[in-house]
Amino acid sequence: xxxxxxxxxxxxxxxxxxxxxxxxxxxxxxxxxxxxxxxxxxxxxxxxxxxxxxxxxxxxxxxxxxxxxxxxxxxxxxxxxxxxxxxxxxxxxxxxxxxxxxxxxxxxxxxxxxxxxxxxxxxxxxxxxxxxxxxxxxxxxxxxxxxxxxxxxxxxxxxxxxxxxxxxxxxxxxxxxxxxxxxxxxxxxxxxxxxxxxxxxxxxxxxxxxxxxxxxxxxxxxxxxxxxxxxxxxxxxxxxxxxxxxxxxxxxxxxxxxxxxxxxxxxxxxxxxxxxxxxxxxxxxxxxxxxxxxxxxxxxxxxxxxxxxxxxxxxxxxxxxxxxxxxxxxxxxxxxxxxxxxxxxxxxxxxxxxxxxxxxxxxxxxxxxxxxxxxxxxxxxxxxxxxxxxxxxxxxxxxxxxxxxxxxxxxxxxxxxxxxxxxxxxxxxxxxxxxxxxxxxxxxxxxxxxxxxxxxxxxxxxxxxxxxxxxxxxxxxxxxxxxxxxxxxxxxxxxxxxxxxxxxxxxxxxxxxxxxxxxxxxxxxxxxxxxxxxxxxxxxxxxxxxxxxxxxxxxxxxxxxxxxxx
Amino acid sequence: xxxxxxxxxxxxxxxxxxxxxxxxxxxxxxxxxxxxxxxxxxxxxxxxxxxxxxxxxxxxxxxxxxxxxxxxxxxxxxxxxxxxxxxxxxxxxx
Numbered sequence: 001x002x003x004x005x006x007x008x009x010x011x012x013x014x015x016x017x018x019x020x021x022x023x024x025x026x027x028x029x030x031x032x033x034x035x036x037x038x039x040x041x042x043x044x045x046x047x048x049x050x051x052x053x054x055x056x057x058x059x060x061x062x063x064x065x066x067x068x069x070x071x072x073x074x075x076x077x078x079x080x081x082x083x084x085x086x087x088x089x090x091x092x093x094x095x096x097x098x099x100x101x102x103x104x105x106x107x108x109x110x111x112x113x114x115x116x117x118x119x120x121x122x123x124x125x126x127x128x129x130x131x132x133x134x135x136x137x138x139x140x141x142x143x144x145x146x147x148x149x150x151x152x153x154x155x156x157x158x159x160x161x162x163x164x165x166x167x168x169x170x171x172x173x174x175x176x177x178x179x180x181x182x183x184x185x186x187x188x189x190x191x192x193x194x195x196x197x198x199x200x201x202x203x204x205x206x207x208x209x210x211x212x213x214x215x216x217x218x219x220x221x222x223x224x225x226x227x228x229x230x231x232x233x234x235x236x237x238x239x240x241x242x243x244x245x246x247x248x249x250x251x252x253x254x255x256x257x258x259x260x261x262x263x264x265x266x267x268x269x270x271x272x273x274x275x276x277x278x279x280x281x282x283x284x285x286x287x288x289x290x291x292x293x294x295x296x297x298x299x300x301x302x303x304x305x306x307x308x309x310x311x312x313x314x315x316x317x318x319x320x321x322x323x324x325x326x327x328x329x330x331x332x333x334x335x336x337x338x339x340x341x342x343x344x345x346x347x348x349x350x351x352x353x354x355x356x357x358x359x360x361x362x363x364x365x366x367x368x369x370x371x372x373x374x375x376x377x378x379x380x381x382x383x384x385x386x387x388x389x390x391x392x393x394x395x396x397x398x399x400x401x402x403x404x405x406x407x408x409x410x411x412x413x414x415x416x417x418x419x420x421x422x423x424x425x426x427x428x429x430x431x432x433x434x435x436x437x438x439x440x441x442x443x444x445x446x447x448x449x450x451x452x453x454x455x456x457x458x459x460x461x462x463x464x465x466x467x468x469x470x471x472x473x474x475x476x477x478x479x480x481x482x483x484x485x486x487x488x489x490x491x492x493x494x495x496x497x498x499x500x501x502x503x504x505x506x507x508x509x510x511x512x513x514x515x516x517x518x519x520x521x522x523x524x525x526x527x528x529x530x531x532x533x534x535x536x537x538x539x540x541x542x543x544x545x546x547x548x549x550x551x552x553x554x555x556x557x558x559x560x561x562x563x564x565x566x
Numbered sequence: 567x568x569x570x571x572x573x574x575x576x577x578x579x580x581x582x583x584x585x586x587x588x589x590x591x592x593x594x595x596x597x598x599x600x601x602x603x604x605x606x607x608x609x610x611x612x613x614x615x616x617x618x619x620x621x622x623x624x625x626x627x628x629x630x631x632x633x634x635x636x637x638x639x640x641x642x643x644x645x646x647x648x649x650x651x652x653x654x655x656x657x658x659x660x
Contacts (some may be wrong), residue, residue: 040580043583043584047587085619156619165621169627169628207627207628211627211628211632309628337572405610526642528648529643535648
């Protein structure tokens with residue numbers, strides 16, 4: 001390395017440091033500015049992240065979970081009693097590959113779930129896959145117990161199950177849901193849109209009256225050995241259906257395991273010949289539209305022959321009968337004579353005003369349409385007058401009778417409370433209503449419905465016995481018995497229709513008076529105290545109910561002396 | 567004024583703002599977590615209430631109560647036992 005002396009100015013003066021030029025300053029300032037801007041940008045971002053609203057980290061947030069947990073709406077009765085709800089359940093699955101001891105797992109799981117088939121359980125745990133369902137919809141207690149077993153290879157998946165705490169009590173009204181939680185019958189189906197959006201539905205049904213009606217019908221089903229029994233009860237001043245039972249029924253919690261016969265909702269899903277209960281409409285039309293009085297007499301001395309048809313009475317009186325007596329003795333001849341005075345089309349118009357021929361959707365999922373004659377001529381008018389040759393829905397029937405005994409206005413029947421209804425429609429005059437109540441009272445007091453009496457209650461009604469029609473022929477030994485009753489008559493609270501399919505009174509086929517009317521009486525005995533309907537106490541009446549348990553305790557009947565204090 | 571002092575003051579201010587911001591942010595996050603826990607607890611309680619309501623309805627259904635009444639030797643209310651108060655207390659006419 002060679003030495004090179006420092007460069008010197010020629011005049012030997014020291015070298016003067018030159019000042020940096022403006023360009024370098026500018027570049028330095030530019031770079032510093034970039035850094036400052038970057039730093040400020042970071043600050044702004046930090047402020048944005050920390051302080052401003054609306055920021056939510058993506059993914060699993062509470063709001064996301066809440067919206068995903070959109071539960072199906074609940075169903076309540078008119079008093080707020082829970083009828084249907086959705087609960088979280090736990091479904092048990094297994095990873096067969098990680099099950100170490102299948103025998104031990106089967107024994108322990110069977111100890112918690114004793115109703116589980118151990119053979120099926122063992123087969124599932126020995127499968128080749130990595131996932132197999134063992135049991136769906138466990139209760140929280142069962143899930144806890146299985147979890148506590150500490151068996152590897154078992155897991156739980158949370159699901160939702162539809163639960164009906166009252167089991168089969170409101171089977172046809174509520175219906176059920178499928179495995180995807182969609183309504184497939186009853187209110188679950190008709191109100192699917194509201195329920196699936198999480199809205200609750202309130203029914204007009206009263207659980208207490210529903211139980212009372214079901215108990216009465218179940219007694220009748222057993223006692224009369226009937227194929228089926230059904231009933232519907234309505235409030236005449238509102239049109240609300242407070243009880244509706246169709247037996248046989250099913251448990252909505254196990255819809256799939258019921259038979260087809262149990263699924264059939266006879267209240268709205270079928271139409272029936274109502275028999276002599278239809279005479280109520282004939283009588284009402286005569287009084288309201290033709291100005292006939294209840295004392296007007298008709299010739300019932302002999303049967304009526306029209307072509308190949310013959311109209312006769314099962315228990316003929318062979319004399320002239322007043323309108324009141326025609327209903328008291330349920331004379332087909334009398335009803336036909338009355339209807340024969342109507343103009344063509346007049347009867348159909350009256351039945352239309354009562355909405356008897358409508359397809360009325362009250363909230364049940366299955367609704368049948370009335371069957372009417374293709375040609376509505378003289379003979380059809382006469383037979384329809386006593387309920388043959390026409391088939392109507394029980395729902396429409398009870399709504400029509402409510403019109404005749406309520407205030408004369410037809411009200412749209414409804415199973416669901418918070419639904420828009422048609423406005424009431426005047427059909428008959430108040431004077432006709434009063435007369436109809438008296439006539440129906442007379443039927444119970446003196447006529448074919450004496451077995452509908454309940455001590456202390458002012459009850460009215462009409463019986464009906466229709467021969468069932470199979471393959472175009474009427475069968476004399478198979479009856480469809482019916483009774484439509486009202487209580488109390490002075491201010492009707494309940495109008496109830498009860499129908500019994502092939503019921504027996506002893507060994508012979510039962511009629512409306514022998515099998516259906518007693519079912520109504522049984523229902524009133526249960527329902528009247530629930531509703532607080534005060535009986536009319538007159539003279540000597542036993543204070544306590546005629547009940548076996550009460551007699552065993554030893555109560556005495558007490559006479560009321562209204563002149564002295566108790 | 568010494569530009570380094572100005573620069574230092576500026577950075578100190580920025581640092582203070584940064585610390586304050588982060589403090590608030592942490593507080594907000596803590597409150598959010600607390601809210602989420604409360605909401606989850608509320609959901610669990612709601613679910614428990616639903617289960618209890620369903621269970622209560624199942625246990626108090628009329629059919630079951632009737633069975634208990636039978637065991638306890640109770641009789642249903644008779645129609646004659648439903649009277650107006652005027653009749654029960656003052657001996658008035660029905």
